[in-house]
Amino acid sequence: MKNKLLEHGYSVAAVGFVLFFFSWALRTPAYSVQYPSDPLLNKLTKIDSLHPEKPLHRALLKESLDSFYPDQSARNDSLIDALIQWRRDTYMAAIKSARMDREWSWNRFNDLAAMYSTFIVAFTIVTALIYFGSPALGLYQFIRYNRVCPPDARQWCEACRIVFKKIPGNRSHAFRRIASLKLKWFLKSIAYAVLFSPAYVVAYSFKTNFEKDSMVFLIALGFGTNGLLITSAYKCFSILTSESRKGYVETARAKGLSADYDHLPMRALLQPGKYFSNHVAGHIYKQAVFQYRPALKELASFVVTGLIIIEMALNIQGHLGYELLKSVLYRNWDVVMVIIFGIFLLIKLTEAAADVWHFHESNRYENV
Amino acid sequence: MYGIFTNRTAMKTFETALNLIQKQDRLWLLGWMAGMAIVWTWDYFFLNAPALRLIESAFLNTGLVSLLAVFFALLWSWPAAVTLHFIESKRPVYMSVIFFLNIVRSVPQILGVLIGYTVLTVLIERELLESSDAKLWAMALVISFVVFLELLDSLRERIRWFQRSDFYPAMLVSGVSESRIIQYDILWKNSRSHIINKLIAMFGTAVFLQCSIDFIISVGLSTEVSSQNFPATLGSLLAKMDSKKDILAIGNSLFNPEYIPRLFTTHLQGITVAFLIVFSLLSIYMINRVFALRKRL
Numbered sequence: 001m002k003n004k005l006l007e008h009g010y011s012v013a014a015v016g017f018v019l020f021f022f023s024w025a026l027r028t029p030a031y032s033v034q035y036p037s038d039p040l041l042n043k044l045t046k047i048d049s050l051h052p053e054k055p056l057h058r059a060l061l062k063e064s065l066d067s068f069y070p071d072q073s074a075r076n077d078s079l080i081d082a083l084i085q086w087r088r089d090t091y092m093a094a095i096k097s098a099r100m101d102r103e104w105s106w107n108r109f110n111d112l113a114a115m116y117s118t119f120i121v122a123f124t125i126v127t128a129l130i131y132f133g134s135p136a137l138g139l140y141q142f143i144r145y146n147r148v149c150p151p152d153a154r155q156w157c158e159a160c161r162i163v164f165k166k167i168p169g170n171r172s173h174a175f176r177r178i179a180s181l182k183l184k185w186f187l188k189s190i191a192y193a194v195l196f197s198p199a200y201v202v203a204y205s206f207k208t209n210f211e212k213d214s215m216v217f218l219i220a221l222g223f224g225t226n227g228l229l230i231t232s233a234y235k236c237f238s239i240l241t242s243e244s245r246k247g248y249v250e251t252a253r254a255k256g257l258s259a260d261y262d263h264l265p266m267r268a269l270l271q272p273g274k275y276f277s278n279h280v281a282g283h284i285y286k287q288a289v290f291q292y293r294p295a296l297k298e299l300a301s302f303v304v305t306g307l308i309i310i311e312m313a314l315n316i317q318g319h320l321g322y323e324l325l326k327s328v329l330y331r332n333w334d335v336v337m338v339i340i341f342g343i344f345l346l347i348k349l350t351e352a353a354a355d356v357w358h359f360h361e362s363n364r365y366e367n368v
Numbered sequence: 369m370y371g372i373f374t375n376r377t378a379m380k381t382f383e384t385a386l387n388l389i390q391k392q393d394r395l396w397l398l399g400w401m402a403g404m405a406i407v408w409t410w411d412y413f414f415l416n417a418p419a420l421r422l423i424e425s426a427f428l429n430t431g432l433v434s435l436l437a438v439f440f441a442l443l444w445s446w447p448a449a450v451t452l453h454f455i456e457s458k459r460p461v462y463m464s465v466i467f468f469l470n471i472v473r474s475v476p477q478i479l480g481v482l483i484g485y486t487v488l489t490v491l492i493e494r495e496l497l498e499s500s501d502a503k504l505w506a507m508a509l510v511i512s513f514v515v516f517l518e519l520l521d522s523l524r525e526r527i528r529w530f531q532r533s534d535f536y537p538a539m540l541v542s543g544v545s546e547s548r549i550i551q552y553d554i555l556w557k558n559s560r561s562h563i564i565n566k567l568i569a570m571f572g573t574a575v576f577l578q579c580s581i582d583f584i585i586s587v588g589l590s591t592e593v594s595s596q597n598f599p600a601t602l603g604s605l606l607a608k609m610d611s612k613k614d615i616l617a618i619g620n621s622l623f624n625p626e627y628i629p630r631l632f633t634t635h636l637q638g639i640t641v642a643f644l645i646v647f648s649l650l651s652i653y654m655i656n657r658v659f660a661l662r663k664r665l
Contacts, residue, residue: 011471145661157379166379196650198576200583201642204612205619227576227649234657241661304476312584325584328486340479347474 138236484510614638
């Protein structure tokens with residue numbers, strides 16, 4: 001355990017060093033006006049009241065130059081063009097530099113710290129929701145997968161046959177069955193559409209403008225979209241399926257535990273412990289959850305990816321993802337490196353916590 | 369509506385088809401293709417030709433980049449898995465490589481792709497990356513670097529699993545070389561399904577990352593270079609204002625159901641792009657899932 005924690009510490013130190021190095025290597029010199037080497041052009045650039053972009057100024061300048069240098073009309077024209085170009089470049093460079101906001105100050109630091117805190121809160125909530133929600137969803141999928149009852153499509157066909165009197169049966173019951181299946185398929189389609197949609201597709205379906213106070217919306221999107229929940233639940237389902245094929249399940253069945261999934265009460269899914277009385281599902285679930293625990297480490301990285309995508313794609317101002325994108329755009333490498341380091345640190349802390357938790361749980365089971 | 373089921377044979381055929389769809393990965397693949405074909409046919413009649421051409425090229429570019437990314441990922445992870453196996457006895461080197469890989473693993477995928485795209489932007493600014501094909505290959509390379517670890521882990525897991533069984537020492541004492549056991553007997557003969565399953569999942573991840581990063585960089589990663597300088601993909605197409613308005617119409621139609629028919633005629637560009645992304649991700653997930661269940665992975 002100690003080695004693992006040391007490894008996390010070393011990797012944080014290594015990444016910190018690399019980012020600091022890049023931040024130093026990529027630093028851009030402070031902005032200063034670069035004057036042209038041509039002496040005449042240099043003189044012209046220093047006349048503050050001259051604005052050659054304005055037609056009147058341009059015409060006056062041209063006339064003045066032509067009167068001072070009468071036989072050099074082409075040179076005078078190119079001089080004015082060069083002056084205009086220099087003024088444009090200087091103006092653009094000044095704007096860029098102003099946006100770079102290079103100076104570190106307490107205000108700047110506080111802003112970043114506030115964004116980071118918000119990000120941590122969103123990350124913690126979304127991770128907890130997915131981490132504790134997906135085993136229940138995975139177990140639901142597992143129970144449904146193991147049920148012997150006919151699939152929905154077959155039930156629908158059976159109901160249709162009854163409705164059209166191809167086979168005997170209660171027609172009103174068949175009508176109700178068809179209606180409920182239609183409703184179920186509709187809701188399932190909507191759920192699948194949302195679960196697999198990238199967050200920005202869902203978000204832009206509802207609004208186009210996202211403000212700083214979009215925290216609840218951000219958490220809802222992080223939890224329900226980008227395929228995070230469904231992928232995590234599928235991981236749990238896979239573990240449950242592979243566990244159900246193991247020998248101890250057969251032994252449990254031979255010793256009298258039920259393996260009938262058709263009559264398994266679904267309300268047990270809502271209980272924290274998922275206790276299934278006299279059923280193998282409870283034992284399979286317990287083993288699966290133990291194996292699922294280390295998945296928290298990779299989940300952390302995916303949740304961060306999801307949240308950053310949401311913040312960047314929806315341009316939520318005042319959030320870490322948007323600040324990162326803006327800093328990349330204006331080449332504020334210091335800020336970029338600080339944000340990346342902060343995110344890396346968050347993931348490493350989660351990984352370390354997951355390792356410690358898994359270690360303690362392993363010890364608990366070994367002692368038993 | 370249920371008229372088609374008055375014929376018993378037709379009903380049975382439909383029932384069989386539906387059952388197959390629920391169980392067979394190949395049928396999900398067919399369903400995916402059929403969905404694409406239906407959308408294309410609809411767009412052919414109702415969407416203007418330039419927009420249709422743009423969607424076609426965006427879809428092909430996204431598919432191509434994702435496929436290339438998966439191919440590159442396989443190209444990196446196979447030799448990496450074999451090399452890691454052979455250097456496992458050389459502890460300092462092995463531990464250093466594992467330490468480095470763990471660091472890469474902890475970097476969120478989107479950050480990795482963003483850093484990669486920033487490098488591509490610099491290359492485009494310096495006119496070192498000009499042709500559209502080169503940009504596509506470069507985009508695939510960037511994505512492959514952030515997804516290949518999943519496959520590498522899977523390959524290493526398979527090698528370890530077989531190493532624990534009797535099969536491995538038995539082959540060794542039979543005089544078969546270690547490299548052949550790992551590359552041919554373990555990875556090729558006994559792990560093909562696992563690798564294919566992983567590659568399908570990675571293809572989905574690549575599509576998702578590709579769309580997301582292209583959507584994000586629609587605002588640009590540089591004041592000189594923006595998504596306009598990259599080949600059109602579904603993500604960049606979705607980021608266009610027209611498409612955003614089209615997607616907003618979906619939300620509008622939820623509260624005004626009478627607006628729904630107009631979605632399929634007036635707002636086709638955005639709806640088509642959103643559908644292509646979501647339906648592709650869903651289909652890839654289902655193919656992956658059903659394939660894993662069929663092969664009992």
